[in-house]
Amino acid sequence: MKNYKILTLLTVAAFLITSFAASLPVSASSAPEIEQAEPEKGPNRGRMLREGDFAIELAIFETGVPPEFRVWVTDVGMPVSPDKVDFSVQLTRLGNVVDDITFRVEGDFLRGDLEIYEPHSFVVTIMAKYQGKTHHWEYDNFEGRTQIEPDVASAMEIETDVVGPKTLHQTIPAYGRLSLPANATHNIAARFDGVIKTLLVQQGDVVKQGQVLMTVESNESLKPYQITSPSDGIISEQYANAGEPTGGKVLLRLTNTAHYVAKLAIYPQDYTKVEIGTPVTIKVEGDDRQLIGKVEFIEQRVRDDQAKLVWVTLPNLNHSLAEGSFVNADLEIATINVPVAVKKIGLQGFRDFTVVYAKVGDQYEVRMLELGREDSQWIEVLGGIEVGTTYVTENSYIIKADIEKSGASHDH
Missing domain, CATH: 2.40.50.100 (RNA polymerase II/Efflux pump adaptor protein, barrel-sandwich hybrid domain)
Known part of the structure; x- marks a missing residue:
């Protein structure tokens, strides 16, 4: 059924993208209708910006250091001493987050004072003062960004959540059978x-x-x-x-069938993780309900396969349990409160990063994540996204496919 749903969503997504192509706004990361020439590159592999005879080369440098801007200046094709230029850059990110960068002289170039953190997706506004004249440039440097109208996103069943604190419930799996208590x-x-x-x-x-x-x-x-x-x-x-x-x-x-005992097999690598009182969630084969209990007894003998049996008593509330039924269980071995977490279902790959897609209005953009501990549903985020950010959970692969189709680049 899950595969059928995914296939259905892909079919709907393809149809809607085609049907709404004429009406959708073109995102800055999407391929333009008329192919634009690649920006001119300078000798340091940076972007060249010119106004008359005055030119600058702006590059993101990240060899051995966190990404930073470096600038080389020329006038009439000749190098200009960096101490002769007053230079600044403003980066406007999705959601109108603004990074102001100032520069200092270092050797024959100007070096920015701020790390250019991922994603490298922003509007770049540049100001350079030289010999009493002020030069301005502005250009879009978008990556990992796309735009989808709300009605299309709704039809594609794109769902979102808000980044915030969560309690992780780390579990180990176990399997066993139902038995009657000895006094039954x-x-x-x-x-x-x-x-x-x-x-x-x-x-x-x-x-x-x-x-x-x-x-x-x-x-x-x-x-x-x-x-x-x-x-x-x-x-x-x-x-x-x-x-x-x-x-x-x-x-x-x-x-007396008022209660049954689930006898669950625990193997050597998990012996020390399970104790009396460990919470357990159990599903009986053929029954979709989740039954909740706690470990009440741990057998001190070991089976031939080196498993110990732990006992969990379950009430037979609707008389649906039966002796000998197979069960599978999750034993909660740790409960961890984390300040920032996202749903694992929303994770996607982008370049060498694991990302989610932040949503601002009808625009979606990658957020590169540094990840920590996890449970079956949630994963801790150590960096890359702020608490309160809306991000895509269900069907995030549709956003990824749309961005990949657009050919969004990582332009340095």
Whole structure:
């Protein structure tokens, strides 16, 4: 069913992208209708910007250092001493986040005072003052960004969440079977031998504690006496009928099915992680419900496969549990509060990074993440995205595909 849903979403996505292509705004990262020439590159592999005879080369340098801007200046094709130029850069990121960068002289170039953190996606505004004249340039340097109208995003079932603190529940898997507790079964026999005069129950009947099950006439006193149920339960076996002698044998078997014990196998690498009281979530084969319990007992013997069995008692609330049923479980071995986390389902690959896609209005852009601890659903974020940021969770692969289709580059 999951594969069918993904295939359906891909089909819908392809149809809608095609159908709305004429109406969608062109994102800055999308390929333009008319191919533009590549920006001129300078001898230091930076972008060349010119105004008359005055020119600058602006490059992102990241060899051995965090990414930073470096600038070389020429006039009439000749190098200009960097101390003769007053230079600044302003980067405007998605969401109108502005980075102001100033420069200092270093050797024959100007060096920016701010790390150019990922993503390198912004509007670049440049100001250079030289010999009493001010020069201005502005250009878009977008990567990992696309734009999707809200109705299209809704049709594609793109869902979002907000970055914030979470509690991680780290678990280990375990498997086992349901068993009845040791005290669940009662063998019912006559205290004094005699003849069963009346049998008031039969196999399959549900009985209550203290309920009369049969009347027996004693061989010695020739007086009748009653046998009552020692607990609630079901008559699971019937070995005698009215008119038969009791003969010192078991007459009925009563089984109390109010509780079952899940016996789960834990292997050596996890011995020290599980203790009495460890929370457990259990699913019984053929039942979609999640049952909650705690480890109540750990067997001290080891099976041939080196597994120890841990016991979890489960209430049989709707009488759906059965002895011998297979179960799978998650044992919670750690609970960790983290200040920043995202849903793992939203993670995608972008270049050499693991990313999510931040959403601002109808625009989506990569956020490169530094990741930490995780559980089955959430993962801790150590850096790369701010608390309160809206990001894509369900169907984030559609955003990735749209960005890849646009050919968004990493232009230094």
